[in-house]
Amino acid sequence: xxxxxxxxxxxxxxxxxxxxxxxxxxxxxxxxxxxxxxxxxxxxxxxxxxxxxxxxxxxxxxxxxxxxxxxxxxxxxxxxxxxxxxxxxxxxxxxxxxxxxxxxxxxxxxxxxxxxxxxxxxxxxxxxxxxxxxxxxxxxxxxxxxxxxxxxxxxxxxxxxxxxxxxxxxxxxxxxxxxxxxxxxxxxxxxxxxxxxxxxxxxxxxxxxxxxxxxxxxxxxxxxxxxxxxxxxxxxxxxxxxxxxxxxxxxxx
Numbered sequence: 001x002x003x004x005x006x007x008x009x010x011x012x013x014x015x016x017x018x019x020x021x022x023x024x025x026x027x028x029x030x031x032x033x034x035x036x037x038x039x040x041x042x043x044x045x046x047x048x049x050x051x052x053x054x055x056x057x058x059x060x061x062x063x064x065x066x067x068x069x070x071x072x073x074x075x076x077x078x079x080x081x082x083x084x085x086x087x088x089x090x091x092x093x094x095x096x097x098x099x100x101x102x103x104x105x106x107x108x109x110x111x112x113x114x115x116x117x118x119x120x121x122x123x124x125x126x127x128x129x130x131x132x133x134x135x136x137x138x139x140x141x142x143x144x145x146x147x148x149x150x151x152x153x154x155x156x157x158x159x160x161x162x163x164x165x166x167x168x169x170x171x172x173x174x175x176x177x178x179x180x181x182x183x184x185x186x187x188x189x190x191x192x193x194x195x196x197x198x199x200x201x202x203x204x205x206x207x208x209x210x211x212x213x214x215x216x217x218x219x220x221x222x223x224x225x226x227x228x229x230x231x232x233x234x235x236x237x238x239x240x241x242x243x244x245x246x247x248x249x250x251x252x253x
Contacts, residue, residue: 002042004031005095006111007086009079010058010196011048015103017057020102021068027108028067036115041095042069042250045102046086055246062249069249077243080182083163088240089097090252091172098166106164107201114166114199123171123194127164130200156190158198165189177233181243188231 006024010017024043031037047055047070061068071085083099091098092156096118100106106127113124163185167175174192190196241252 001032001035001038002026003093003095004037004115005086005090005093005097006041006043007083007090007097007099008043008045008102009048009082009086010045010054010102011076011082012050012052012054012133014050014053014057016103017045017054017061017185020104021057021061023104023108024100026067027065027111030112034112034115036112036119037096037244039065042199043067044071044086044089044250046071046082047073048079048082049073053232056200059248062248066249070247071244072246072248073243074245075243077247078182079163080185081243083185084183085241087167087172088176088238088242089250091169091176092240093250094169096166096168097172097244100164105204107204110164110199110201111166117197117199118166122166122197123168124189124192124196125166126158126161126189126196126198128158128200129203131158141227157186158190158196161186161198164201168194170194173237174233174236177235179234179238180231183231 006028008020008024012204013020021043028037028041030041032039032041045058045061045068047058055070055072058070062070071089073082073085086099087099097112098114100108100111110127114127167189171189171192171194174194175188178188186203241247
C-alpha cells in the first residue's frame with residue numbers, strides 16, 4: 001500500500017467544509033479498506049488566507065481525527081498556489097496526491113477509480129468531466145472557446161479537466177522543478193514526462209457557498225494558460241512550504 005494525501009485547497013469554505021470532511025473521510029476509509037492507501041494516509045486542507053472560520057474548522061477536524069491535517073498560508077495567494085503548496089507537502093512525505101476542490105462538485109467516488117489506475121502503474125490520472133450540463137450557457141461556450149484557442153496555440157491541455165487529479169511521487173518530483181507562484185498546473189502536467197490517464201465523472205452543482213472564480217479570476221487564469229507554454233523546468237526542486245504560516249497534523253520533513 002502507498003501513502004495517500006488528498007489535497008484540498010480552501011478559501012472561505014466554512015459552509016461546505018462539514019460535508020466535505022464527511023465525504024472525504026469516508027473516501028479515505030474506502031481507499032484504505034480496499035488496500036490502496038496505507039493507514040498513515042492523510043486529508044490535507046490548505047487554507048488560502050480565508051476570512052471566515054475555515055482554518056478553525058480544519059483545526060477542529062484535526063482534533064477529532066488525526067487523518068485531517070492542515071496548511072495555513074501567510075495570506076490569500078490564489079487557488080493554484082494553495083494547491084501547489086499542498087502538492088509539495090505530499091511530495092515531501094513521498095505520498096500519492098489526489099487534488100480536489102472543497103465545493104464537492106467533483107465526484108469523490110471517482111477517486112477510487114483513480115487509485116485503481118495508480119495500482120496498475122499510472123503516474124498521473126486526470127478527472128475529466130463527462131458533460132457540462134451544470135454550466136450556464138455562457139460558461140459552457142466560453143470554456144469550449146478557451147480550449148480551442150489554447151490548442152491552436154500549441155497547448156496540450158486535456159479537454160474538460162481542471163485540477164481534479166492523482167499524481168504519484170515521481171510526477172510530483174517533476175512538477176517541483178517548475179518554479180514561480182501561481183503556476184498554471186493543468187498546463188504543466190502534460191509536460192512532466194509521464195502519460196496522463198483519465199477517468200470520466202459527472203460534475204455536480206456546488207454543495208454550498210459561492211464560487212470563488214469571478215470573471216476577473218477566470219480571465220487571469222486564461223492569461224496564465226497562454227504564458228505557461230514558455231515555462232521551463234529547472235535542475236533544482238522548488239522550496240516546499242514557501243508560503244506556509246502554520247501546519248497542523250504533520251511534521252515538516
